[in-house]
Every structure is written in C-alpha cells, then in structure tokens.
Amino acid sequence: MLRTAVASALLLLGGWAAAGWLTYDFQVWTDEGARRLQVALRPVEAPPVSVQGPAGSSHLAALLAEVGGATIVNFVYTRCVTVCLSLGGGFQQLQAALQADRAAGSASRVGLLSISFDNARDDPAALQAYAQRLRADPALWRFVRVPDTAQQQHLLRTLGVVVTPDGRGDFEHNAALLVFDARARMVRIFDLAEQQLALDFARHLSARSP
Structure with missing residues (x-):
C-alpha cells in the first residue's frame, strides 16, 4: 500500500x-x-522581403522603420468577407484613435500596415481600391503585398501566419494584431478583441523609441 x-x-x-x-x-x-x-520573450525579426503597394515598392523593414516608433500589422486579402471584415473594422477604429491623438496635438509614432497574401488578385490597384473603401488615411494606414511567392511564404512562416486556400478561390487564415518595433521586430501578438491593448502597447513602445 x-x-x-x-x-x-x-x-x-x-x-x-x-x-x-x-x-x-x-x-x-x-x-x-x-x-x-515566445515572441514577447524573444522578438522575431521580419525577414528581408520586398513589398509592393499603391505607393510603390520597398522593403518591409524599411517600411516599418519609416514610422519611427511602432507598427500594428494584420494579414488580409481584399476579397475576404469573413474575418477580414473584423480586421478592417478594427483597423478603422485604431485609425480613428490615432487621428484623434493627432488632432489633440499628441500624435504618437504608431502606424498601421495591412499585408495581403492574395498575390493573384491583390495588385497595387486592388489594394488602393480596398484602402479607399475603408477610408484609410495613407499617412497612418498602408497596404502592401509581397509579390514574390517564395518571400511571401517565408514571411508567413516566420511570423506564424497560417494561410490555407479553400479550393474555391478564398482562404482560411488565422487572424491577430502583430506589433512591430522600429527595428522591424515582431514584439507582441494580440487577439482581435484586444485592439485597445495593442494600441496602448504600441503607443508605449513608440514613446520609448529614440
């Protein structure tokens, strides 16, 4: 016993x-x-990929560094009628908060970036039309794609973004708000329902940036 x-x-x-x-x-x-x-303990550096959008071509790291503070990133495709609607609506609310900061004279160095993974349809013209539908302020919210398929897949894997074609021309994908610092490192991941937390963290991060 x-x-x-x-x-x-x-x-x-x-x-x-x-x-x-x-x-x-x-x-x-x-x-x-x-x-x-793991991301909070060990930030993930964005791989060196080229991006393309309505404003032209650039490198992802350079685009993230332009803001000078912090960037909140989501992954979408413009034809999505499910979770991307929530992502777009959430970014509209974040944009409104950042515009209010700017109007109050306390603008923070926080930007928004939507990255499309649908290269077959989301060319720069489609991204521009999508941005206009969402009334995106180009000074705050930018839209790009990664035109090279190999680079795109590398980026998705590195950041843990899961995208699966559904066989009908659409995609199943996970959704989150990824916060990057000015060194192009993913430093936090937030749920869609935590957009205020994401914004507060990004503001704090930008205030600490030199």
Missing part, C-alpha cells in the same frame, strides 16, 4: 513538472499562447 502511494505521488509530481515545463510555468496552455509568450 505504501509503495503504491509513493509511486502515485511520484507520478503526480512528474506530471506536474512536465506540465509546468510545457506551459512555461503554467503561463500558457495552448500552442498559440506559447507562440505569443
């Missing part, structure tokens, strides 16, 4: 230790939670 009790206790302790290791001392319980914690 005693031997059984001791063995059970050891198994319990072993399971507890394993659970603690797998969940970073019980801070996270899902793969996505682990990914977000």
Whole structure:
C-alpha cells in the first residue's frame, strides 16, 4: 500500500513538472499562447522581403522603420468577407484613435500596415481600391503585398501566419494584431478583441523609441 502511494505521488509530481515545463510555468496552455509568450520573450525579426503597394515598392523593414516608433500589422486579402471584415473594422477604429491623438496635438509614432497574401488578385490597384473603401488615411494606414511567392511564404512562416486556400478561390487564415518595433521586430501578438491593448502597447513602445 505504501509503495503504491509513493509511486502515485511520484507520478503526480512528474506530471506536474512536465506540465509546468510545457506551459512555461503554467503561463500558457495552448500552442498559440506559447507562440505569443515566445515572441514577447524573444522578438522575431521580419525577414528581408520586398513589398509592393499603391505607393510603390520597398522593403518591409524599411517600411516599418519609416514610422519611427511602432507598427500594428494584420494579414488580409481584399476579397475576404469573413474575418477580414473584423480586421478592417478594427483597423478603422485604431485609425480613428490615432487621428484623434493627432488632432489633440499628441500624435504618437504608431502606424498601421495591412499585408495581403492574395498575390493573384491583390495588385497595387486592388489594394488602393480596398484602402479607399475603408477610408484609410495613407499617412497612418498602408497596404502592401509581397509579390514574390517564395518571400511571401517565408514571411508567413516566420511570423506564424497560417494561410490555407479553400479550393474555391478564398482562404482560411488565422487572424491577430502583430506589433512591430522600429527595428522591424515582431514584439507582441494580440487577439482581435484586444485592439485597445495593442494600441496602448504600441503607443508605449513608440514613446520609448529614440
């Protein structure tokens, strides 16, 4: 009986230790939670990819550095009628908050960037039309794509963005708000419902930037 009790206790302790290791001392319980914690602990540098949008071609790192503080990034495609509607609406609210900051004379160095993963349809003209539909302020909110397919896939993998064609011309994809610093590093990931937290963090980050 005693031997059984001791063995059970050891198994319990072993399971507890394993659970603690797998969940970073019980801070996270899902793969996505682990990914977000990893990013917070070790920022992910954006790979050197070329981007293209209505304003012309550039490099992603240069585009992120132009803001000088922080950039909130989402991944979309312009024909999406599901989660991208929420992403677009959320960015409209973030844009309104940044415009209010500017009007109040306390403009922060925070920008918004939407990156399309639908190269077949989202050329610069389509991105421009999409931006106009969303009433995007080009001084605050930019739209680009990564025209090279290999570079695009590398970017998606590096940032943990999952995009799967559904066979009908649309895509299934995860959605989040990715915050980058001026050094083109992804430093935080927020849920769509956490857009205020994302904005507050980006403001704080921009205030700390030189």
